[in-house]
Amino acid sequence: MYSKRFEKEAFKEEVKNNIKNLYRKTIEEATGRQIFQAVSLAVKETVIDYWLATQAEMEKKDPKTVYYMSMEFLMGRALGNNLINMTAYQEVKEALDEMGIDLNIVEDQEPDAALGNGGLGRLAACFLDSLATLGYPAYGCGIRYRYGMFKQKIENGYQVEVPDNWLKDGNPFEIRRDEYAKEVRFGGDVRIEYDPLTKRNNFIQENYSSVRAVPYDMPIIGYGNHVVNTLRIWDAEAITDFHLDAFNRGDYRHAVEQENLAKMIVDVLYPCDDHYAGKELRLKQQYFFISASLQALLVRYKKKHDDVRKLHEKVTIQMNDTHPTLAVAELMHLLIDQEGLEWDEAWDVTTKTVAYTNHTIMAEALEKWPIDLFSKLLPRIYQIIQEIDRRFIEQIRVRFPGDEGRVARMAIIRDGQVKMAHLAIVAGYSVNGVARLHTEILKHEELKDFYDMMPEKFNNKTNGITQRRFLLHGNPLLADWVTKHIGDGWITDLSEMSKLKKYVDDPKALAEFAEIKYQNKLRLAEYIRNNNGIEIDPRSIFDVQVKRLHEYKRQFLNILHVMYLYNQIKDHPEMYFYPRTFIFGAKAAAGYVRAKETIKLINSVADVINNDKSINGKIKVVFIEDYRVSNAEIIFAAADVSEQISTASKEASGTGNMKFMLNGAPTLGTMDGANVEIVEEVGMENAFIFGLSSQEVIHFENHGGYNPTDIYFNDWDIKRVVDQLIDGTYANGNREMYRDLYDSLVNTHGRERADRYFILKDFRSYADAQKRVEEAYKDREAWSRKALMNVACCGKFSSDRTIQEYVDDIWHLDQIKVDA
Ligand code: 26Y
Numbered sequence: 173m174y175s176k177r178f179e180k181e182a183f184k185e186e187v188k189n190n191i192k193n194l195y196r197k198t199i200e201e202a203t204g205r206q207i208f209q210a211v212s213l214a215v216k217e218t219v220i221d222y223w224l225a226t227q228a229e230m231e232k233k234d235p236k237t238v239y240y241m242s243m244e245f246l247m248g249r250a251l252g253n254n255l256i257n258m259t260a261y262q263e264v265k266e267a268l269d270e271m272g273i274d275l276n277i278v279e280d281q282e283p284d285a286a287l288g289n290g291g292l293g294r295l296a297a298c299f300l301d302s303l304a305t306l307g308y309p310a311y312g313c314g315i316r317y318r319y320g321m322f323k324q325k326i327e328n329g330y331q332v333e334v335p336d337n338w339l340k341d342g343n344p345f346e347i348r349r350d351e352y353a354k355e356v357r358f359g360g361d362v363r364i365e366y367d368p369l370t371k372r373n374n375f376i377q378e379n380y381s382s383v384r385a386v387p388y389d390m391p392i393i394g395y396g397n398h399v400v401n402t403l404r405i406w407d408a409e410a411i412t413d414f415h416l417d418a419f420n421r422g423d424y425r426h427a428v429e430q431e432n433l434a435k436m437i438v439d440v441l442y443p444c445d446d447h448y449a450g451k452e453l454r455l456k457q458q459y460f461f462i463s464a465s466l467q468a469l470l471v472r473y474k475k476k477h478d479d480v481r482k483l484h485e486k487v488t489i490q491m492n493d494t495h496p497t498l499a500v501a502e503l504m505h506l507l508i509d510q511e512g513l514e515w516d517e518a519w520d521v522t523t524k525t526v527a528y529t530n531h532t533i534m535a536e537a538l539e540k541w542p543i544d545l546f547s548k549l550l551p552r553i554y555q556i557i558q559e560i561d562r563r564f565i566e567q568i569r570v571r572f573p574g575d576e577g578r579v580a581r582m583a584i585i586r587d588g589q590v591k592m593a594h595l596a597i598v599a600g601y602s603v604n605g606v607a608r609l610h611t612e613i614l615k616h617e618e619l620k621d622f623y624d625m626m627p628e629k630f631n632n633k634t635n636g637i638t639q640r641r642f643l644l645h646g647n648p649l650l651a652d653w654v655t656k657h658i659g660d661g662w663i664t665d666l667s668e669m670s671k672l673k674k675y676v677d678d679p680k681a682l683a684e685f686a687e688i689k690y691q692n693k694l695r696l697a698e699y700i701r702n703n704n705g706i707e708i709d710p711r712s713i714f715d716v717q718v719k720r721l722h723e724y725k726r727q728f729l730n731i732l733h734v735m736y737l738y739n740q741i742k743d744h745p746e747m748y749f750y751p752r753t754f755i756f757g758a759k760a761a762a763g764y765v766r767a768k769e770t771i772k773l774i775n776s777v778a779d780v781i782n783n784d785k786s787i788n789g790k791i792k793v794v795f796i797e798d799y800r801v802s803n804a805e806i807i808f809a810a811a812d813v814s815e816q817i818s819t820a821s822k823e824a825s826g827t828g829n830m831k832f833m834l835n836g837a838p839t840l841g842t843m844d845g846a847n848v849e850i851v852e853e854v855g856m857e858n859a860f861i862f863g864l865s866s867q868e869v870i871h872f873e874n875h876g877g878y879n880p881t882d883i884y885f886n887d888w889d890i891k892r893v894v895d896q897l898i899d900g901t902y903a904n905g906n907r908e909m910y911r912d913l914y915d916s917l918v919n920t921h922g923r924e925r926a927d928r929y930f931i932l933k934d935f936r937s938y939a940d941a942q943k944r945v946e947e948a949y950k951d952r953e954a955w956s957r958k959a960l961m962n963v964a965c966c967g968k969f970s971s972d973r974t975i976q977e978y979v980d981d982i983w984h985l986d987q988i989k990v991d992a
Contacts, residue, residue, distance in 0.1 A: 178218070178260045178264060178267070180267045183214060183263075184267050187207075187210050187214050187267075187268075187271070190210035190213050190214055191206060191207070191210045194206070199271060199273070204278070204280075204281045205281045205341055207278055208251070208281035208282055208344075209341065209342070211251065211264075211268070211273075211278055212250075212251050212345060213344050215251065215255065215258075216344060216391075218258065218260075219254065219345070219400060222393070222398045222400045223391050223402075225398060225400075225990050225991070226400045226401070226990050229988050229989070229990050230309055230988065233986065233988055234476055235309045235987070236487070236488065236983070236984065236985050237310060237311065237486065237487060237488075237985065238303070238308065238311075238488050238490060238983050239310075239313055239487065239488070239489045239490070240296060240300070240303075240312050240313065240490050241314075241461075241462065241489060241491050241492060241496035241499055242292075242293070242296040242312065242313070242314050242492035242495070242496065243457065243458065243461075243492070243493075243496065244288030244289060244293030244441070245285075245293060245297050245300070245314050245405070246285075246286060246287065246288030246289070246293030246296070246297050246321075247286075247287065247288075247297045247390075247403075248285065248286075248297070248800070248801025248802055249279060249282040249801070250282065250345050250390070252275075252645050253301075253641055254345070254391070256640055256641075256644055256645045257304075257393040257394060257395045257396070258396075261645075283338045283340075283341075284320070284338070284801050285338060286320035286321035286336055287314065287316075287405070287441060289441070289443060290445045290720040291531070291719075291720075291824075291826070291827055291828075292445075292492060292493060294801065294827060295492075295606075295635055295827060295971075296312065296314075296492055297801075298636065298641075298827075298971040299974070299975060300312050300403060301638040301971065302971040302974070302975040303392070303401060303975055304392045304397075304401045305395040305397065305399075305638075305640070305664060305972060306394070306975055306976065306979075306987070307394060307397055307399050307987045307989060308975070308979060308983075308985045309401065309986070311401065311402050311404055311469075312401075312402070312403040312404065313404055313405075313461065313465035314404075314406070314461060315406055315441075316388050316405035316406055316438060317438055317439070317440055317441045318438060318439050318440065319336050319337060319440040319441065320338050320441050321336060321441055321443060321759070322334060322443055322759070322762070324798040324799070326771075326775060326795060326797050329771075329772045329775035329779070330768065330771070331768055331772075333762050335440075343390075345390055345391060347388065347390075348387075348388050348407075349386070350386055352386075352387050353387070353409075354464045354467045355382050355411060356382060356383055356408075357377055357380040357463075358380055358382065358383075358433070358459070358549055358550070359380050360377050360379035360380030360381070361379055362376065362377055362555065363378055364376075370512070372512075374509070375508075375509055375552055377551065377552055381429060381430050381433055382411050382430065383408045383409065383434040383437060384408065384409045384410070384411045384434070385407070385408060385461070385463075385464035386406065386407045386408070387404045387406055387407075387464070388404070388407060389402045389404050390402070390403040390405070391403075395640055395663060395664055396663075396664070397989075397990065398990040398992055399990050400990075404465070404468075406438070406460065406461050406465070407438055408435075408437045408438045408460060409434050410431040410433075411434075437457055437460050442457075443759070444764075445720045445761060446532055446534050446536065446722065447536050447537060447761060448537055448538060448539050450540070450541065452545055452549065455545070455546065455550075456549065458496065459498050459502070459549070459553070462502050463498075466499060466502050466503055466506060467506065469487060469489075470483075470510075473486060473487060480507060480511045481520070482521075483521050483525055484521055484524035484525045487525060488526075488527065488984075489503075489526045490528075490978070490982075490983070491526060491528045491529065491600070493529060493531045494530075494539045494592035494595075495539070497528070497539075497592040497593075498550070498553060500522060500526055500595055501550075501556045501557050501595075502553065503518075503521075503522045503526065504518050504519065504556050504560075505552055505553060505556055507522065508556075509552070515559070519560075523600075523601055525601075526596075527600050527604075527982055528596035528597060528600035528602070528603050529603075529604050529605075529606065530603065530605055530606070530610075531606055531824050532824050533610070533613055533614065533618045533822070533824065534724065534822065538591070538592075539593070540592065541589060541592070542589060543588050544588075554590075557584060557585065557590060560595065561584040564582075564598050565583055568582055571625060572625075578621055581621050582594060582621050582622065582625075584598065594622075597619065597622045597626075600629065601982075602629055602631060602982045603619070603622070603631070604630070604631050604632060604982070605630075605632055605824065606634065606825040606845075607634050607635060607825035607826075607845045607846040607849060608848065608849060609843075609844065609848050610632075610824040611630065611631070611632035613870075615630055617870065631981055633974055633977050633978055633982075634846055634974065635826075635830070635846060635969075635971070636827075636830065636971035636972065636973055636974035637830045637831050637834065637970070637971055638971050638972075639662065639970055640663065641805065642805065642831045642835070646806070646808060646809055646835075647809035649688045649809075650685075650688050650692070650963075653684060654672065654963070657675060657681070658672060665972070666969070666970035666972065667968070667970075667973075668967070669963060669964050669966055669967050670965065670967055671964075672960060672963055672964035673961070673964045675960065677957070679953065681960075682953055682957060682960065685836070685956055685959070685960050686953075689810070689812070689836060689956075690710065692809040692810040692835075693710040693810045693812075694710050695806060695810060696714070696807060696810035697710050697810075699803065700755075700794055700796065703797060704794060704795075704796065704797065706794050708753045708792050708794060711751065712751035712752055713751070713752045713813060713946070713949050714753050714810055714812045714813070715753065715754050715755065715812065715813040715815065715840075716757075716807060716810075716811040716837070717756055717757075717815035717817070718755070718758065718796070718804065718807055719828050720759060720760075721760040721768075721770060721771060722767065723767070723928070723929050724819050724823065724929055725817070725822075725823065726818060726929055727756060727770055728770050728913065729929075729931045729934065729938060730754070730756070730817060731754075731756075731773055731793075732893050732894075732931065732935065733935070733942060734754050734777055734781070734791065734793060735902075736889055736890075736893045737749075737791060738777075738781055738784075738791060739889070739892060739893065739896075741791065742787070745786070745787075749790045749946075750949055750950060751790050751791070751792075752790070753791075753793075753794060754791065754792070754793045755796060755811075756774050756793075756795045756796065757796040757799030757804075759798075766912060766913065769910065769912060769913055771795070772909075773897075773902065773910055773913060775795050776902040776909075777793055778792075778793035779902075780902055781793050804828075804831070808828075808834070808835045808837070809835050811835065813840050813860075814828075814837040814841070815840055815841070816832075816839050816840070816841030816845075816847050817840070817841055817842055817863075818841075818845065819842070819844070819863075820842045820843055820863060820864050820865055820866040820869045821844065821869045821870055822844065822869075823847075824845055825845045826844075826845040826847065827846075829841065829845070829846060829850055830966065830969035833850055833854070833963070833965075833969065834966045835963070836959040836960060836962055836963045837959065837962065838854075838858055838859055838860065838958050838959060838962055839854075839860065839861075839962075840859075840860040840941055840945055841859070841861060841862075842861070842934070843861060843863070843865055843866065844866060846969070847859075849968065849969075853965040853968055854961055854962055854966075857958075858958045858961045858962060858965075860941045860942075860944055860945050860948075861941065862934065862940065863934040863937050863938065864934060869930060872930070878927075878930065878933060879926075880926050880927035880932045880933065881918055883933065883935070884917070884932060887935075887936070890932060890936075894914060894918065897910040897914040898910060898911055898914045917931060
């Protein structure tokens with residue numbers, strides 16, 4: 173459908189011209205990066221036409237639009253994905269081939285847009301892809317960080333963080349929209365002024381500092397439907413050109429401050445995932461993008477509508493976790509102080525417009541801002557939250573008279589802190605969790621008080637992933653094979669995958685399917701050879717755990733089990749053992765000491781085991797440096813086993829689990845997050861489940877009764893592995909290197925229970941499940957059947973399904989159509 177646009181000769185001409193005009197070079201002289209820029213700009217030409225057409229359609233139809241507010245958008249690379257969604261990948265590949273250019277190599281020149289940490293940020297990116305593909309009007313709103321997620325280097329086994337200067341060569345797909353710049357104000361005081369005309373108090377912020385927010389738009393291309401939505405990310409600039417005006421006005425210091433403020437605000441993504449630190453700069457980032465986005469949203473709305481009391485009819489705002497919760501108070505502020513609404517009118521609009529998604533129950537991830545910091549930085553916003561809180565407490569007292577305990581637990585402002593989750597729930601018209609189990613835990617444990625008072629707000633939206641990036645782009649061999657067997661309907665309707673079930677007993681189909689996995693394992697082996705210098709056996713079981721490093725995700729359990737297997741092989745060299753490659757990929761937050769120790773441990777175990785000739789390569793351990801969206805696509809395609817081994821109840825959903833399933837890797841996991849629903853779809857017999865249930869974990873947490881030293885002293889194999897942390901086996905004789913990890917398992921420190929994440933408790937059951945994996949893998953055809961069943965049953969886990977549920981139950985958007 174885009175073929176007219178990608179008339180080959182014209183496209184080739186365009187690429188040549190771009191290289192000439194941008195770099196004064198010929199194709200032969202251009203560097204890889206220059207070719208990437210030139211190709212991307214040629215592609216952008218076409219994108220722009222559809223982007224304009226989509227905007228024109230939105231102008232005409234005035235559809236209800238969702239604004240997805242998120243501190244993180246983990247987009248990965250754009251070029252390949254854009255070509256895929258324009259259904260122009262093959263044509264462009266051929267055109268470039270004819271010019272002697274390999275599209276794969278061009279794609280590899282692009283830095284990942286890593287404006288996110290992990291699951292929450294990547295979910296936002298998948299949602300944008302699905303929204304555009306389903307033809308729903310949507311804006312992603314976020315921050316244009318100068319530095320995204322750090323690049324990870326492994327030096328001497330340790331993680332080293334390197335700045336990610338992703339904009340260094342320019343971002344070919346973005347467009348700067350200077351004309352939509354907005355002012356955002358911080359600090360100062362609020363003067364209250366009575367206006368006798370309107371008989372209202374006006375709240376006037378004075379002596380503030382401000383920055384200029386400038387939006388950059390990135391196209392979000394729907395698959396094969398000509399819809400192009402927008403990801404709008406904000407850059408910050410100083411508001412005054414201080415060299416002239418301010419200096420002359422004698423206000424030099426203030427001008428420099430504003431310049432610095434602007435530079436600081438968008439400088440870098442906080443690399444903490446699930447661990448709140450209360451940093452003032454982070455609150456500034458939040459207010460910065462929320463205020464700018466809401467101002468722009470109101471301007472856009474008012475172009476067509478004169479009554480802001482009806483905002484919710486055309487606009488809905490989804491808050492991706494609590495990070496954008498300032499939207500509640502900022503919208504109140506704009507409606508009252510700028511638009512002149514009364515409190516009740518503004519509250520009515522706000523509470524029909526904003527909705528909240530919760531992504532975690534980990535207490536340490538909850539955002540709670542100290543009052544003094546908050547009120548100094550955002551004085552007017554703080555007043556508004558105080559008033560919301562006052563009215564909310566009144567309501568609690570009406571509903572639950574005399575229950576001051578409840579008031580204390582539910583208040584928005586309490587113990588010197590502003591509790592963002594409470595504000596989000598009180599103001600949101602919808603509160604959702606991200607997998608069925610997670611939502612149930614929210615309703616009955618973590619947010620029980622809120623659920624008691626407003627059960628109608630709570631709903632579940634099980635996460636999903638986009639099959640366009642994680643199969644069609646990431647695994648072309650399997651994508652083609654699937655299309656050959658069931659047609660290409662799966663690309664926009666993943667439930668079609670169930671048609672593959674008729675091949676699960678077909679030996680020829682299974683053999684082809686297995687061969688594709690093998691080819692993908694060769695591709696990953698080559699990547700690992702080039703990037704890690706380690707040779708791995710493509711016939712071994714590729715057992716993969718890739719995700720952020722977190723204690724609750726239990727990479728530690730995985731590596732302890734590897735240590736245990738190694739002991740077994742050393743003790744019984746004659747024992748049957750199917751060769752395994754344990755593959756890890758994980759970034760640790762820079763300040764998360766224990767997570768970094770775990771990375772070092774994995775690398776140390778890798779060193780010892782990979783260099784032990786006596787085990788004949790039965791086990792290899794690989795830590796893939798700098799796990800990110802672009803190499804994830806290669807890793808998922810090649811995986812045999814998907815490690816999803818979080819302590820039950822801790823992983824809200826997980827989305828990597830779904831990407832593995834889509835690529836035919838059975839889950840080895842706990843009954844946690846979306847694993848529960850994966851097993852429900854694929855069947856227990858096609859997964860390897862182990863460990864405590866979430867109810868058992870929660871019971872131990874609430875009532876005690878778990879003592880890891882009972883296990884340590886009674887299970888010889890476990891004691892041996894745990895002791896190896898402090899006997900120097902994996903530390904060249906150093907007994908202190910892993911002392912903290914050892915202590916975390918068997919010693920209570922202060923308020924932290926020993927083995928908080930039930931690693932020793934689940935160890936045996938994990939080892940048994942691993943044994944079952946080995947048994948199952950030996951029967952190659954039966955294994956392929958399991959793997960293919962995973963592909964056939966993954967339909968539910970498309971983010972298209974998730975988005976359709978958000979639309980049906982929460983957003984109620986109008987669909988748009990764009991003609992070519
Ligand atoms: C407060 C701040 C430090 C913070 C920053 C990032 C708090 C949380 C996060 C990120 C959370 C996150 O990524 N959560 C994950 O969301 C995924 C998408 O819903 C889930 O699949 C995954 O289980 C959950 O851990």
